[in-house]
Amino acid sequence: MSLNIMKHPESSQRKSEPNHRESLNMYSLIISFEHSQQCKAFGFNSSNNIWVLGYGFQILVCQRQNETLRVESTLQGHSSSVTNILYSNKEDMFYSIGSWNDNVIVWTRDVDGKWNKQYLIYKEGQTREFEVVQLILNNDEDELIGVMDYNFIIVWKRTLENKWIKSQIIPISQNELSQIHQVSYDKHQKKIIIITQNGQVQILSKNQQDLWKKRQSINLKMIKGKKYYNIDDDSLVIQRQKGEYLIFNFNRENELYEEGIVKESQTIQEMLNQLFEINSSISQSQEICALKKNKYLSILRKDTKNLYQQIQTIQFDHNFFYQFSKNNQYLITWDYSKYINIWKYKSD
Template sequence: MIQINLIEKETLRCSENHDLPIIAIDIGKDVKMNDRLLCSECMLNIRPDMKIVGLNNIESKIENNIKENIQKKISLISQKKEQLTKLFNSIDQWKQTFNQTIDSIQRFFDYWMDNFISQEQVHNSYNFIQELDNYINQSQSHENDYELFVQSIIKINKTSINKIQLKLTQLNSHYRKYITDTKESLLEIISIQQPKITLKPINNQQKQSDFCWTIAFNQTGQIMVSGCNQYIKVWDFKDGQLKEVKKLEGHNQNIRCLLFSKLQNSFISGSNDNTIRCWKQLNGQEWNSQQSYQEHTNWIECLLLCKKENTLFSGSVDKSIKIWKVDFNNNNLKFSYSLMKHTLDVFGLSLNESETFLVSCGAEQQIIIWKKSKEKKWEFYQIVKQSINESGVTVCFIKENQFIWICGNKNGKDCLSYFELINGDFVEQKEKEQQLIISSDVYNLNLFPIVFNKEKEIILLRHKFHVYLLTKQTQGRYRISTKLKFQNNSIQGTMTNNAKYIILWEKTEQNFQIYQIEYQ
């Protein structure tokens, strides 16, 4: 049981020095520190706009916070002591294994030497009559005997060497494993990890035989939409349970991307029919889309909204990024202008926190940075140099001046790359590069945008056969916390805005798989 004591409780005084016990606290944000303490006399003059909390109430909450903080510190020290003890025991075990192996090798040397000594003793005496006869008759028995002796020595040497080499090989194998394990243990000790994340499967695998191209949630996570061939399906989602309630028609080809508003129940769809539509919830399960908007000349591959949701960015196979004005209230779009610099399909778009930089990637090897001008218009800024030289599938800002990028080649590097703004240009941070599971027989497909939750500091991404969840560690680095493997690389999915659920669709199983994210 953690015991804590308030040092100055008996000496606390209000700002008016009434010399009366403090009974309440003003917790208003703009109140100066000394003016927060209120005695019974001060309470006679409180104003209606003041936020007053009883001393015992606020003291209890403060103490709980302190106890929680102390407990976290104690738990961390306990964890590090346990890890250090584990490493010490590992080293002690290695020491025993090493000594046992060396002792065994020494015994082989002793056996080897004993064989030489025995051979030496055998040939120290001779038969005079026999040797005299050999000498007179010029017999070559000695030469033959010596050859046999040499062969015997060679056999002894080979046998002993083979045994020693086997032990040395075992020792080398143990040594390499020991070095690897020790390095991992040291990294585990010096790293201060965030709570672990696990994925709990929800037993509600909703069948979805139509090919699913894209999935999106509304802000509350209670409405899900999915692009199933040329239809948009609307689903109720509650406590991990999924129920289809509506099928929307409007596009005449496959729906490739869906983007839900975070401010109201409206969403935007992009299709293989080269058009974009706005959808607005009217009442209950009724949704309306007034018209389609066609400025692109090929498939729509990605959609992105700014924070105020008055600007939409769309990327397409036609190599362009279109910028639109959005009016969700009236359920319409208005085309503004195009960004032209890509030479092939545009697959991924992302804005930084302050929305001063836009990054895009696509089927060619270019990662392009666009910057907002003083006139509030987006302009080309930089082509980012990257050492991997592969096509880019997805891209996402995870800090004001840092984004991550995933390539998609069939026989590529299979990694997650980091880029950071340094001296005015975005530069690859090769030391932060994270290896993903290597799968050289398939492409990493697009249409599964990276999902970054700033509040929970976790990242959801898909690469080939695997879906990964990354969590933030110390020094701002992210590590793979957990991953899911599938039979097919056609995987679509997303995460609810509160980072509580992940929903996935995979081509082989042809159903929605729901996972609850549990923080340990």
């Protein structure tokens, strides 16, 4: 299978409006793929020379050369559209998720350049149909967390033979309606912080058998339905109905121990407001972020005061999917049109 890679025709360009003060610091459309499949997932290696695209049921592995892409491999293994791709920061390895109760697959490339796959088991012993909706990889890349469209998570561990085995299935809540809202490691990878839609916070830490166990549970019913943001992995910031913020800090035993209302400078308040605005669509790097609203993608860039300033807005014709490369030099988008668009960041 091959893709037609070409310059995007002027008549089909997405509408892009730069901020007039920083018109040189923006993403410009450089390449388009003419396609016939859904493309909802993108992945990039750490050097940004390998791009992986979820192309319907298939996965395209592409080599980037200057401002062109060459399809190197077409991988098959999913029985539904690929919805999520997570690429390793250390080696030629990535993880893919399929929709509609599909598989989770680990792809590794051998010395001959062949991609091998391993299916991760997570459905054994389960009585309910569910799917993995997000993957989280630790810094050592030997532990993988699968977040379910239900109220539990699954943990896989990597063996010395580079095989992944199921380590734990961890229920988060007895309430079937309390779906998981957010999962994250702390910056030292010593705990997992889980927040559910009904305002419950679960803190997990490892026991002597190297298994994750619930260390603490906090019920935050008074802010049910409000936004949450784990601001720096060592404190939990929660926005209440009237706009003020609650801060929870962690003690040496990794337990939340202190609650207080933020009373900081206007600059800090503006930063918190921005973090809540971009909570669900922050990019892979903190330097540039994006906010998706309806058919618009607003791109923001940090200024000298560590605040995000909008530099560009891109308008699409339909609902769209997007992802930044790991160094934010490139942006790739797809919006149910005939083209997968590639944008490159150009600064003064």
